[in-house]
Amino acid sequence: MKEKILSKHFVLENFYKIDVYLQKKGYQAVKKALNEKTPENILEEVKAANLRGRGGAGFPAGVKWSFVPQQVDKPKYLCVNADEGEPGTFKDRYIMSHDPHLLLEGIIITSYCVGIHTAFIYIRGEYEAVALRLEKAISEAYKNGFLGKNILESGFDLDVYVHRGAGAYICGEETALLESLEGKRGNPRLKPPFPASIGLFQSPTVINNVETLSNIPSIILKGAKWFCKKGLPEDGGTRIFGVSGMVKKPGIYELSIGTNLKDIIFKHAKGMAEGKKLKAVIPGGLSAPILKADEIDIKMDFDSLVNANSMLGSAAIVVIDEDTSILDVLKVVTRFYSHESCGQCTPCRIGSSWINKIVRRICDGKGKNGDIDNIIRLASNILGNTLCPLGDAAAMPILAIIKKFREEIESYVSN
Amino acid sequence: MINIFIDDKPFKVKEGTTVLKAAEEAGIAIPHLCFHSAFPPEGSCRMCLVEIEGLPKLELACSTQVREGMKVSTRSEKVIEARKGVLEFLLAEHPPDCPICDKAGECKLQDYYEEYGLFDNRFRESKEKKQKNVKIGKSLILDQERCILCTRCVRFLRDITKTRELGVFNRGLHSEINTYNGEPVNNNYSGNLAEICPVGAITDSDFRFKTRNWFLKEGESICPLCSRGCNIYIESHKGFARFPVPKRVYRIKSRENHEVNGFWICDLGRYGYSYLDEGRLDKICVNNGKGNLTWQECVVSLTDEIKKLHSAKKASRIALILNLWLSNEELFLIKKIFVDDLGVKNIYFVDSSGGETDDFLLTSERCPNKRGAQEIGYDLKPLDSENLMNKTDLLLIFGMPAYDPNNLAEIKALFENVKTKIYFSSHSDELCSLADIVLPTALIPEKEGSLTNVDGIVQKFLQVLEAPGECRPEWEVFVDLGRELGININYYKQFNTPEVVLKEMRKEISFFENKSE
């Protein structure tokens, strides 16, 4: 991987400042888009680039934009989902703290393309420093005429606001994010209607992940074909893989989509730390079903992982070594999801905490026969029956862990 | 109209309806807890999951709109399993309070458990402790443990009363309904919260622990406490073979009628039912020393009195003071007898003290049939005692059932100047000892008839309670009186039910002509 798209400037000092950014040919993409291209061109380009959403679901960004009705009385909104709450994920933080203007470029181009004049960056509440840096970057952009009224003399107006969340994982779900942004309790909404038609303040709304939007400037500058080549035909571009856990060199690695997981762990992250043996890998954030050590010879793209009954998600790779008890992993997973359930719909609210209670009991050495089957039954009842994807996100990893490490968990129950 | 298939049976439904509504119209019940027709779907309880052909996941019946050719199955194994799963979740953290819960018997959770579950409890963990006895309003008690977070109450206060006293607090399993900063629910429609709560989380302290709801008999009636004429259910208890119960009526519930009151009734109508049982007059009182009289004898002596005055051409010395609790039929009969047959001109109305209106259901007229009296042709003169003093020999007066007349002193003064005073009353009050003959009358739930509400909607009501003691409905008395008077016997002979009277009214008064109910 020679040329990186997102993280090439991460190593540069003070790159978050606009003067440094402009020195490195910053805001070229905005200029190109606003001066040379029509919104239709940009939509075509993004569609052709096969840019799939980086938040987890992998929905093509161009298609999502095209759902927004062109002629409406109400204002349209762009919401940038920077509520990076998935355990193991830290890619957006790097983008926003090291290269905030790249994100702003993406926001400006997207807004221009869809016809949006107000954009919100919903940032995770814990990212205080990042939020401050982002706000600084925005004010710099305003000063330099990249935001505000009549951007670059093109007649296009755009205002960008940073909204800091209050720490709820559920607010990373797009409709809950909208509710939270409206000032309400962050509960997911019933879909349909989708946000593209009725979203923020009952208006059409585009919601995209930070990483997704940060890819836009490169597509505009270098074209869809170039972008496509960076990844797979159906799944263009690169991804930032956040590797954590017992590896020698944890961190973020921007690699093309479809890179082998084995290579990521053993080549890029330099293999296991302290000479330990690999036990399992969570390939896409905590909600992705776990992979056993012998399953990691796999291409890291949406479809391959789905075929392997897992998912790419936010591409956060968590590496688990042989000394880690799988029960602890299960405990962490269930505790997290029972804690983060919003409490709106029944299966997630009660199911996740029920499973957590059973797992905690097993951890206390009070496991009973039938507990594991009970967990499977409960998780299956959550799966697919909830209002928002959080229920699935809770149920899938639990089912996968029990399916793949049943014997180990049973040994805890019987002891 | 579009075609859909529910459980392999074809149905034609209107476009834009939801699967739940369509199934309901087709007679297939889909279980639901958070959905209420008055609010937009919430989709949080997950009980109404159905299988729709072509879709990978189960869909919510309450929010999914029908499409042409849609094939819905509400009874497939997958659906039943999902319902059972959801039900198990709901019941896992639900306290086993049914023995002390007022909702038991009409609780949806219980019903669904009977229908789908009857499974063993597999929840062996400790249940979440929450507050069990929170007073959240004048007559509302919240049990957070029983709550299933359907948020019907929150949405009612958000969408209907717009007062927003309740909200969901905390997250996940710790979510709970509560008031903001302890500010109680304080509006005139708070009683509806206990009614729409699908479980026993919000209970009504007016009904709390008084009895169990399966002992109650539900009767359809109309609320007479203001001129809106809200449709209600009166729930009464007949007592046990050996042990009588202290009161007849235990609870008033709202009855759905979209023309009048939607799903709701106000607290005034809900809690103001004590007049049905308290202070009732159940015997004829004769104060002029004629001894005990039966109804028949009273009617005969009243007739004699009237005949005497009529034949002496002294009909102007007869006066009537009516109230607006009389039904259309009764007002009509009185008009026929006294105005048309006898030519009485002195007809006045006791004034009920009006009240505040709240711009939703409650009107300022605290009597049920003002519009009816107007349409029948009374000019609703308030009592003018100056005009009656020393000019009246016979006075017929109708007491106010639930409120005191605000011109009581005036009536009392008038009583001293009138020779014969006949008092029709359902309750025993001060006037009972002053009148010559006091005749006990039935209240609206104890008789049949119709009322005209403030918007001119004519609504029939049926008898739902037994009239106590010697109480009789006024229409019966006036039919008897009409026959006894002998001026127009055959005309009054046809009236054996209020329905016949209403039919006659339709013929004679154009306003009632096209009013069906």
Next chain:
Amino acid sequence: MIKALGYFIEIIKGSIITTRHFVVNMHFHILKVLGFKTKRKGAVTIQYPEQKREIASRHRSLHRLMKRADGKPRCVVCMLCVTVCPSECIYVEAAEDPDPEIQKYPSIFIIDLSRCCFCGFCVEACPEDALRMDTGKIEFAEYSREDMVYNLEKLIE
């Protein structure tokens, strides 16, 4: 005549049976009076007030109300006993307990034993095991119907 003869034979047979019973039982009675204790008694009679038959464990006798650990009645006034009672002989009235864990307790609990048919449905219906019919008391008689109406104090013992 022959029919009468057959009849006569049966009459004789009958007398023999009763005579045998008389002689055998009399024999044992006399032995007992003389102090020769034999295992077989001369009669199956149980001398009731002194001798009592053992009551089966599932026998339904006088009701009792169970107590909680602190002495309060266990009854929560669910009125299921009232509902299920075929002779409508139970009457219960609830009152509010300040303890949110109890909430409801009976201020009046009456069983009219003169109406009760001892079907035991109330015991089966009770979800709290607050009502039992295992006192073994089967001898309760009163001089007035009012005294047969047992109230909370009488039932809780």
Next chain:
Amino acid sequence: MNELIIILIKIICALVWFLLLTLYLTWAERKESAVIQDRIGANRASILGIRIIGLFQPFADAIKMIFKEDFTPRFSRRFLHTLAPFLSFFFVAITITAIPFGDVLKIGKQTIKLQILDINVGLLFVLAMLSLGIYGIIVSGWASNNRYALVGGMRGAAQLVSYEVALGLSLVGLIMVFPSLRLSEIVHAQGGLLFGFLPKWGIFLQPLGLLVFFFAALAETKRVPFDLPEGENEIVGFFTEYSGLKWGLFMMTDFMEIIIVSALLTTLFFGGWQVPWLAADGFHFPWGGQWLLPHGIVVLLQVLSFNMKVIFFCWLQILIRWTYPRFRYDQVMDLGWKLLIPLSLVNIIGTGIVMSF
């Protein structure tokens, strides 16, 4: 004067004996039925905690009966209603006078017949008195002003009248054999021997007569299986309107009839006070040899013999009462008219034929 005192003593003794026996017969009936049915029977009446197997029961019953409300139905003939039980009681009680309890008792020079009234038509007197008892039944049934009682009384009259005939006819053969109506003579006549060893008792001379008499006498007592007149539990009898002491008199009459029937059976067919082979001076055994006894012992043995026979027949009657179910009315009439009367006629003819040879 002496005669009068002796007669008075005899009357008192006989009455005491009769009433005591009646009282204890009620107890005996309850006990016997209990033993037959594997029960214990009345044993709880006690005086100061002393029970003695229920021997006080008759007194308890008597006390209870005396203190019970004496109820007379409205519109009934009060006098006749009260008279009826006394009629019944009197006519039964009076029959005891004709029964010989023993032979003669010699105290010094005085010879006392152990019989109150030794009349020459003793047998007729007894039969007459017994049949007069019907009046008690009819009067009570009629005076009760109750249809059930009246019908019961009528049933009783029909039954008693029917069996009266058989009763009388069955004794004709006996009178032919012992040609006397004086009961003491009939008993004396049974003192002889038949074929040299068999006591010359009526049972051996008149077996058919005994059978007919016994059945007819059972019917006369109005007890199960012939209790058509009473039928307490189902068909309702003549004394259904009686209570207290008056009812008690009817009840006692029943038991006294048992004793009278037993006494008659003993007297007529079982040798009365006779003990086999016991003459006035002691035993004379048919195989030779004798055992002479003083006069007092002999009299005692004779009285004892009479009593034991009477008690045995009382026992037998109670046994029968607790063994058989009640006859149907037509069966009762069939038995009386179609079986017992022809049999008794056959008996008379048979006796005549045998005697003519």
